[in-house]
Amino acid sequence: MEYFILWQDLSILNPIIPLKTDLDENFVCSSVFGEVVEKENAVYLDYLDKPRRIVSDDLKALLMKYEDNLGFTAIVFTDVKKGTQRVYWLMDIVKKDCISHETAYYPDGGIKELVIDPKKVELDCIFEVAGQKEAFTVINLDVAESILRRPFLGIQLQRVRLESK
Template identity: 35%
Template sequence: MNYFILSQDERIASAVEPTGVFDVIRQEWLTTEYQDELDEAVIQFDIKQKKENDYLDFLDRPIPLYSNRLKTIIHKFAPKLFVKSVVLVDRERIKQDLYWLMILPRVNCLSEQSEFHRDGSLKRLVLDPDKIGRHTIFQIEGIREPYIIIDLRLAEALLRRDFFGIRLKKVEQAGRRMSHAHD
């Protein structure tokens, strides 16, 4: 099975930006241990005012948020994921948009071939597919980077639709050396 990093397309400068996120929720709530706190919260973020705001299907800063369309597809592949509705509010244009926060499992799947810089940041990501199991979408345990990893079946399902603002980058796997990454 091939795996891909799901990320926001940073080439779209006009992407909507939620503000005050950590004034509303705590960083530790973004883990499975705090689902009850998250479930009870009413989550609404103002957006940064710009001349133009594009509502991408996936926002990864400051926290990962998924459009309703994207959440629907992911939920078909991973129906047991915890999801929480989030409203993005554009006060200037008197507009509200529904997004979703998902709490993804953290999987200890780093290969020993992974490499780190001296400061602990990831230099080379290599996954051990034997440790991933049946996870379709997950985050990696043991690294500080908040990468969201999806499997090939989910990646293909996303590519068959016209999602806006999503990038996929193939991840290297133990025993399979990649000559270069693909978008």
């Protein structure tokens, strides 16, 4: 099986910018309100990395078809100045300790090249790989192909190397 890191496309210059929300890593509730700033011609992306993993309704529906143990919390993005609101979803996914000993690191501990041990992934289609400094959302080939067949905006995929046997 092949795996890919799911990234927010940073080449899009005018995405919405989520401001402070009332959530932290341990916050649990049924919905959250978050203020955003819409620049002129702002683009609502289907995937945001920051402040946490946030997905659109359409992307949420697709991901749920592949993985039934995903958790989602509604977040309502509100632009107070423009008077607009959109529903997005904070994504909570399974964390896997599957980083291979072949992974390359920068001197500061950040991951230079992620390599995963496929034996530790089991049958999960969507999971998080947590490094020392960052976390990666990883999807398998089936999910990646489904995403690429649809008109999602703001998503980049990067192939992950698997540990050599």
